[in-house]
Amino acid sequence: TTQRNTTHTHNTMAMPGQEDFDLGLRCWNCSDFVEAQKHFHRAATEFDHIGGWIYKYRVLVQHLDKLGEAQREDAAPYAARVAARLDWVQAQAEAGVPQMQFLLAVCHDFGVGTAKDIGLAVDWYRRAAANNHASAQYNLGVCFRDADGVVRNAAEAVLWFRKAADQGLSQAMNNLGCCLRDGSGVDKDEEEAAEWFRRSAELGNVNAMVSLGYAFAMGAGRPQDKAAAIRYYLAAAAKNSATAQHNLGCCYRDGDGVPQDHQISLNYFRQAAAKEYGDSLHSLGYAYEQGLGVARDVNRGVRIYQHAAHLKTSGAMYNLAICLYNGTGTVRDRAQCAVWMHRSRKLGLQDAQLALKRVLRYYTA
Numbered sequence: 170t171t172q173r174n175t176t177h178t179h180n181t182m183a184m185p186g187q188e189d190f191d192l193g194l195r196c197w198n199c200s201d202f203v204e205a206q207k208h209f210h211r212a213a214t215e216f217d218h219i220g221g222w223i224y225k226y227r228v229l230v231q232h233l234d235k236l237g238e239a240q241r242e243d244a245a246p247y248a249a250r251v252a253a254r255l256d257w258v259q260a261q262a263e264a265g266v267p268q269m270q271f272l273l274a275v276c277h278d279f280g281v282g283t284a285k286d287i288g289l290a291v292d293w294y295r296r297a298a299a300n301n302h303a304s305a306q307y308n309l310g311v312c313f314r315d316a317d318g319v320v321r322n323a324a325e326a327v328l329w330f331r332k333a334a335d336q337g338l339s340q341a342m343n344n345l346g347c348c349l350r351d352g353s354g355v356d357k358d359e360e361e362a363a364e365w366f367r368r369s370a371e372l373g374n375v376n377a378m379v380s381l382g383y384a385f386a387m388g389a390g391r392p393q394d395k396a397a398a399i400r401y402y403l404a405a406a407a408k409n410s411a412t413a414q415h416n417l418g419c420c421y422r423d424g425d426g427v428p429q430d431h432q433i434s435l436n437y438f439r440q441a442a443a444k445e446y447g448d449s450l451h452s453l454g455y456a457y458e459q460g461l462g463v464a465r466d467v468n469r470g471v472r473i474y475q476h477a478a479h480l481k482t483s484g485a486m487y488n489l490a491i492c493l494y495n496g497t498g499t500v501r502d503r504a505q506c507a508v509w510m511h512r513s514r515k516l517g518l519q520d521a522q523l524a525l526k527r528v529l530r531y532y533t534a
Contacts, residue, residue, distance in 0.1 A: 186216025193224060198340055200375050200408060202228055202235040213247075219258060220272055222250045223281050235409075251282030262293060270297035271305045278308070287318035298329065307333040307341040314344075314353075323354025334365065342369035343377040350380070350389065363390030370401065378405035379412050386416075386426070395426030406437070414441040415449045422452070422461070431462025442473075447482030454485060458498065467498035478509060486513035 184190075193208030206228045212221030228236070229244035255276065261269035274293035277286045291312055297305030310329030313322045327348050333341030346365035349358045363384045369377030382401030385394045399420060405413030418437035421430045435456055441449035450473055456463055458470030471492050477485030486509045492498050493506035 186212035186218030267300040291318040303336040327354040339372040339374035359390030411446040447480040450477035451485035471498035483516035
């Protein structure tokens with residue numbers, strides 16, 4: 170899932186602290202929340218920038234686990250500061266100031282200093298977007314894509330992503346690339362998708378680095394180049410991307426573009442699993458079950474499958490069901506096997522369909 174963007178580089182007010190605020194938002198867009206919080210803190214505490222207070226609160230609420238101990242603190246006082254100035258933000262927004270229209274929308278969208286109201290958020294996103302505010306255009310696209318406060322409309326989402334991308338917003342470039350790659354709301358065009366991924370990655374967008382790496386790995390819109398894929402995955406992994414870390418784990422496990430090395434593979438899987446990345450937990454469980462690069466520990470493998478299964482990871486659900494069916498690393502329990510196999514099938518795992526029939530035959534035989 171893509172969180173709503175917070176970088177806005179156009180139509181900003183000349184407010185004290187604006188430079189720090191914008192720098193914070195660029196760091197946020199690159200998922201560097203430690204650096205982002207440093208800039209938000211300076212914008213808020215030294216310049217009393219309203220956006221700094223809003224996003225200082227948001228980092229504490231949404232990304233507290235990414236911060237060091239020294240940056241962790243109670244978020245409530247910052248929501249109170251925003252609430253005390255919300256009438257002023259509203260007045261500025263109604264006067265037609267695009268940045269304030271956007272910030273007011275964000276407050277309603279995420280409940281910062283006011284009750285959460287997605288309807289009001291969409292209304293203010295629309296007004297700011299009409300005033301050519303890039304981040305408002307992007308967030309409006311996310312609303313249309315996810316049916317959040319509006320009726321789902323993939324084509325409308327593409328329209329707003331493209332407007333924001335044309336203004337240089339990296340996350341919009343990445344999302345536009347995803348729409349073009351998948352043919353969502355627009356004709357499928359892998360070459361144009363890869364070009365948007367490239368442009369976004371050059372601006373430091375971690376998600377785009379992963380997307381471009383995958384395009385090179387699969388030869389989708391770019392000539393297949395496994396070495397280039399690894400380079401982009403490494404760049405994103407260095408910025409703490411769980412998806413990139415997982416992909417590198419798969420590459421080293423399978424010897425895909427790099428020499429096979431189960432130890433390096435496990436290291437990457439562990440990094441991503443520490444972030445609750447379900448597919449890496451599944452892969453880690455499989456490594457323990459099979460003894461790949463680690464002493465075989467079937468019981469531990471099953472426990473990891475259980476963890477990943479509760480995160481709705483279809484492959485882990487399937488493997489857990491097989492272990493329950495055979496009594497591998499756990500007590501044989503074919504009733505629970507059927508439950509997990511059914512859940513895996515509902516998430517689209519094709520192998521689970523036939524396996525579920527086999528389990529059900531056990532009960533009717």
